[in-house]
């Protein structure tokens with residue numbers, strides 16, 4: 001089957017509601033943001049099922065509401081309508097907002113794609129998703145912060161694709177923005193007779209805090225990190241580092257762990273640990289840890305790693321509540337810290353591999369405080385070395401998203417999403433996490449692999465939960 005194509009109806013800029021035509025400002029980026037300066041945008045795709053949706057009803061009812069509520073939302077999130085730039089006289093890049101700046105907004109219609117197939121958990125070709133996510137403009141001088149694409153699937157529903165620059169938004173921030181947009185869109189429908197001033201206010205937890213002074217940086221690590229990027233790429237260019245090509249062999253699947261799978265796996269791991277003469281009492285065996293441990297073991301086996309391959313894995317954490325003093329929960333920007341470990345593949349592939357990985361991840365989570373999550377030049381240099389393929393690790397297992405972001409709560413007024421995907425894992429090779437869409441308390445794991453690897457992964461994943 002050929003990759004689904006789309007017809008583009010319009011490509012416009014949506015500007016922030018009532019923004020003063022003289023407003024311009026600069027939002028500094030912090031050292032947390034600079035980790036991600038040259039990373040590819042994070043692409044999320046939300047599928048909304050509406051079976052009787054025609055182009056007429058879509059373009060006359062849904063689209064105007066999506067556009068207007070986006071404009072209202074941008075009024076609160078002005079930096080998202082700007083660009084990252086690194087002018088010659090500036091010591092580091094920042095977000096610049098100028099009058100009339102807006103967000104790239106593309107409206108498309110799918111020619112032949114099967115909505116039910118794309119929004120299922122089953123095996124789907126990775127290239128089928130590419131026409132549904134917007135490609136933000138990223139040149140040497142300027143990088144768009146976000147770009148949005150709405151795609152109609154006639155008589156099936158529509159999707160919202162959002163690409164977010166990781167140097168401005170982490171997972172907490174980008175999902176908060178989508179939830180704010182959804183909130184205002186729903187309000188628009190609930191209170192059609194009220195005026196915009198009432199409509200445009202956001203609840204406190206969705207009101208972004210752009211105060212950069214809450215990130216303490218006495219050593220000026222922001223400029224240090226920016227200079228290391230300069231050295232790394234030998235240019236001030238904002239272009240991203242080359243990533244994996246999404247070729248036609250890659251397939252995507254979603255694997256679900258239900259609460260009963262999680263309980264069973266947790267009990268099995270505890271038993272393994274007791275049998276090894278250790279205590280499982282203090283272990284952090286959360287849903288996140290169990291899903292990652294199980295998936296990482298299946299991945300290493302599906303890749304067919306040699307036993308002496310060095311495998312790096314760990315946790316990426318939202319550090320807002322972990323910094324001292326903690327940041328406001330609605331702090332907008334990056335506040336992701338990580339802790340990882342490098343282990344021989346043989347330990348992951350051994351009989352008690354899942355328990356082994358779970359113990360290591362549990363240790364990583366407990367270590368997420370103080371120096372571990374604060375920035376340092378050494379840490380950043382190691383990170384860049386890893387990007388260049390230097391260091392011990394030969395296989396990196398990473399995670400995008402989280403089961404704490406409530407992405408399935410993003411209801412724009414036409415119901416909860418049927419499915420949410422992180423499309424960009426096809427380029428980064430990460431697994432993606434989200435809470436289960438049915439609200440059961442389970443977890444969804446998104447994976448993109450070559451077809452033959454996926455067959456191995458799928459059978460290991462399912463068998464591992466049943467045994």
Ligand SMILES: CC(C)(COP(=O)(O)OP(=O)(O)OC[C@H]1O[C@@H](n2cnc3c(N)ncnc32)[C@H](O)[C@@H]1OP(=O)(O)O)[C@@H](O)C(=O)NCCC(=O)NCCSC(=O)CC(=O)O
Pocket residue numbers: 042170171172174284285286287288289315316317318319336365399400401402404
């Ligand atoms: C470090 C962590 C991954 C560890 O996750 P864990 O789930 O193991 O740990 P935790 O302390 O949060 O939760 C442990 C237990 O506390 C309870 N608990 C905690 N928070 C809860 C909440 N909000 N709702 C319900 N229960 C909660 C649960 O019982 C849970 O166990 P149980 O789960 O069994 O019920 C997490 O704390 C974290 O920071 N998550 C966010 C990671 C993140 O920001 N990723 C995005 C990176 S940027 C990115 O990737 C790009 C993008 O996404 O756009």
